Amino acid sequence: MVSLTINGEKHDLDIPDEMPLLWAIRDVVGLTGTKFGCGVAQCGCCTVHLDDAAVRSCVTPVSAAVGKSITTIEALGTAEQPHALQQAWIAEEVPQCGYCQSGQLMAISGLLKTNPHPTDADLASSITNICRCGTYGRIRKAVAQATGGGQPS
């Protein structure tokens, strides 16, 4: 039995210790906002937060998440109070197909915890999530809008 705390809710799951967190979240718990893209930590579609750190859940065994607070896209913000990045994503109309955007938002919101005002260069060096629709320019604009454009406020 593996005990996971996802978005503040405790789940006791009969799954192997080595099952990647992604599949526990998607196929066992049933939260489908976190996406599968590559399975090898390349594309970032599966990004979630473990405590404050953005991690690739497709290569994170559930055993590594025990005792930590797991946050998925479903709890990044609320309907009443969306995360600043979610608001900016809507204002800048970032998504096209949208499939990678859960991971983009979780990766960049994770970055903001250590770097609240990332520049475009910071995004280039820190964010490796793949978007095949090519929304990168709008992601830059939305991050700038949400965080003050790389300038400390």
Add this chain to the structure above:
Amino acid sequence: MTTINRGDFVRLGSMFAGSLVLGVGASGCANQSHGAPAGSVSPETAGFKPNAWLIVHPDEKVTIFVNKSEMGQGVATGMPTIVADELDIPMANVIMQFAPAAAAYVDPGFHLQITGGSTSTASMWMPLRTAGASARAMLVAAAAKQWGVDPSTLSTKDGTVIDAKNNRTASYGSLVTAAASIPAPAKPTLKTPDQFTLIGKVNKRIDTPLKVNGTAKYGIDVRVPGMKFASVLYPPVFGAKVTSFDATKAKQVKGVIDVVQIPSGIAVVADNSWAAFQGKVALTVQYDNGPFANQSTETLKTRYLELARTGAGAIPALSRGSKSVSGKRLEATYFGNLAAHAAMEPMNATASVTHDGVEIWAPTQVQTLAQASAAKIAGVPVNKVQIHTTYLGGGFGRRLYTDFTNDAVWVSKAIKAPVQVIWQREDDTQHDWYKPMGANSVSGVLDDRGNLVAMQHTVVMDSIYQGLGFPLPPSGLDSVSMDSVVNSQYGIPNFHAYYINPKSGVPPGSLRAPGANWNNFVMESFIDELAHAAGKDPLEFRLALLQKYPHSANVLRTVAKNASWGSPAAGTKQGIAFGFWNGTAAATVAEVSMNGNTPRVHRAFVVADVGRAVNPTIVRQQLEGATNYGLSMALASIITIKNGAVQQHNFYDYLVMRIDQAPEVHADIIESGGSPTGIGEIATVTIAPAVANAVFAINGKRARVLPFTQAYG
């Protein structure tokens, strides 16, 4: 305006005409059982249903059915916008619902329910406007009847019929019962463009909020009660067959329920996706690899180049003017490698095969074909196959094929339970329908004033059209594989083009601007070669060839102005390219520097004439996204073959653009009036040659091969 490929699709559509008249009742299908909503909200079917496209509900909401697949290109917003404008309701009242597979929803041009060729908005423009206007007229007539006045004295606004003379109003919701008995007008009056309230003015997408909080449902997110998860081990070599397999160890994996053979490979069925993946690793399979096992990229390339050189088996595709024109002659051979679609959502589909028929939930671009194929597999009539289209996590043409929906139907049929078949990224990379290899032999002749007076262009490329499952005309000519050559707008007085179908054995695919995404690279690079040989400015050289197409010339002039053509930013050089695809002209100027052997694109300026933009933001998104898609493919995306199998696996060896390589894209729209034209693909075809032409301006190196990693070494 309509291109040859469109006509071909019309012909192929007739093959399916028998199945199209069947199809399931729209109202029944809209009612989604099994808790797998295809649209953004749970369906509501009560109300006034004047036609297949909309239902006006008593609560003033209006369900609008979208017969095209939303893969990022914006149809889920654009199509309801068109209906809502003619109906005269605000966007806030719209409930978007993906249409079921049914005869009412086939594309009027393709005669199939299909999303492709950047045709959705152009082909549905009039049917959707007519549907909205017809419903509006019926609601007005219902109010007029209630009030005993002439309908012509009434007006509408924001979902309300207004009798200004008598100072009274009736909401559409209050008229749903009365409107049901009103006959549909034979020819409803459409708005004039100056009366549009939403078209050209709406700049938000209705799916954006769902795509930033994880609630948009893609194929992979479908959950049906009692469903299993499965993944298929496919033979690595194209054309190979399974001869035997041992599933003993696979069945010992925790979570694995069953292992079944299906025509495409060995399916491991489990209670979660990961267990199914583990089960695949534990399988032992023997294959009969067949003749393709001897092939590699090198053997194929050698053969393609030989065909391009000799012209063996060439089919005349375009014959204009003389074949023997004297002057300054240039010749070149170009070679394009295979590339994969690599949509972010791996192929997947969910199916439930029962005695009653088949239900499929899938991110498909081709509902009619998926339905017909499922009916054949399950042995049921076509009208017993329901298709629920989900959001698509990227399409780019990959989901025009029925391989992934077929897998789900086969497995569900075998295990007698609902199942989601999910491809691993490695399966997606190694079992794509690829952008075909291309070997093009081109020559051009300049007269003594440097005018381009003759061109010969031979294309060696597998038939994309056949890859889609459609028969070629008796001549064997595939005009899709010849796109951007046979339909070039350049006024070259003597122009001869030939097609050679090498039938390589690699599955040939329709990938964003198929045919054109390679051929236009050749055309625009070679035009640049000719311009330099003529000692002319590449922009002026092109403008001289576009005198019969003033809209296209305007696109080029506009992009040159936007990019300050001739005055690149410090440390960069510019390259320019033009393209015309399925009714839309576009041009790109790229500002480039070299980082070692890698082109670095700082800014890309792109302009397209879309006739009329329904949603300008979505049009810009498509120009930006197609630019990045085309650039990504040109920079480093390559699929190679060894011993008959694809050598790449995942994003660590099939390289695509990340944010660090993404240029600033400045997209600009020209609306020359009339109807909207396609926008989802055109910018894919202009970025790569614009970059290559800029690199030539930097270092004199001419890229005659893609991707650039192969050209600049």
